[in-house]
Amino acid sequence: MPELPEVETIARGLARAITGKTIERASVRLAKMAVAPARVNFKRAVRGERVISVGRRGKYAVIELGSGRRLVVSLRMTGRLIVLERGQAAIPYEHVSLHFTDGTRLAFADSRQFGRMRLVERGEPWDANLGIEPLSGDFTPERFIGMLSGRTTPIKALLLDQRRIAGVGNIYACEALWGARIRPSTPAKALTKPAIRRLHNALVEVLQRSIAMRGTSVDDYVDAQGLQGGFQNALSVYGRAGSRCERCGRAIVRTVLAARGTWWCRTCQR
DNA sequence: CCGCCGCCCTGCTTGC
């Protein structure tokens, strides 16, 4: 599942690989995966566009085009953005492709077809419902404390809510809560200020560490060059039911919270 | 505004 660190890694790889290239044509094999505003034809609109830069917002990769339009890509669980060389055969589930004038192409593949490449018009505020960037200076402990106050929602559900904090998914929610020794089901408003500060610190730290290791490859995630990340070897709880907590030695358990698998330590997460 | 539910899909796991 590509979350913030994975999408950041992909966006950096894309920035190096496709900045400055011109789109000669797009091929769309699965129409629902290439979305454009009403009355705009996706393929026609991107033809001739130049890639100005590639960035990230939350879990979205954002390709800035010369006209001021953007291609905003949501990978959901199984989406992949991979740069392919001239003449390279189609990769599995390559449903949308941007062919550049130099013969290379950007393949958008997704076995579950949940991913979307959305063309956004110049100036269109596409991210109005996305919350704060957790690695930006805006995400202060005080801001986080304010975000949690009065809320009865389990803290893990709040971490997953993209309207509050953008980019945190199941892996890093579980890891951050373990790092801060907080029980995932704790109502947000029940957390003490020291606990919220621990969580703030744990969240920022785990995201930074994962980016440094080029993300977590547990299911389908690979970077823009098709390479796996390294953080799957550094996970403390995610996907590790039955193995020992590296802090207290007790078994990691898996429960279900907010309709998501949740891995944690019953002993040291309170 | 808030929170919950169902839906989208298909690879993988489970159970017989």
Next chain:
DNA sequence: TGCAAGCAGGGCGGCG
């Protein structure tokens, strides 16, 4: 061993 059924999951629209 083989097959069918059921699960998993991020974002979004609908609903209360």
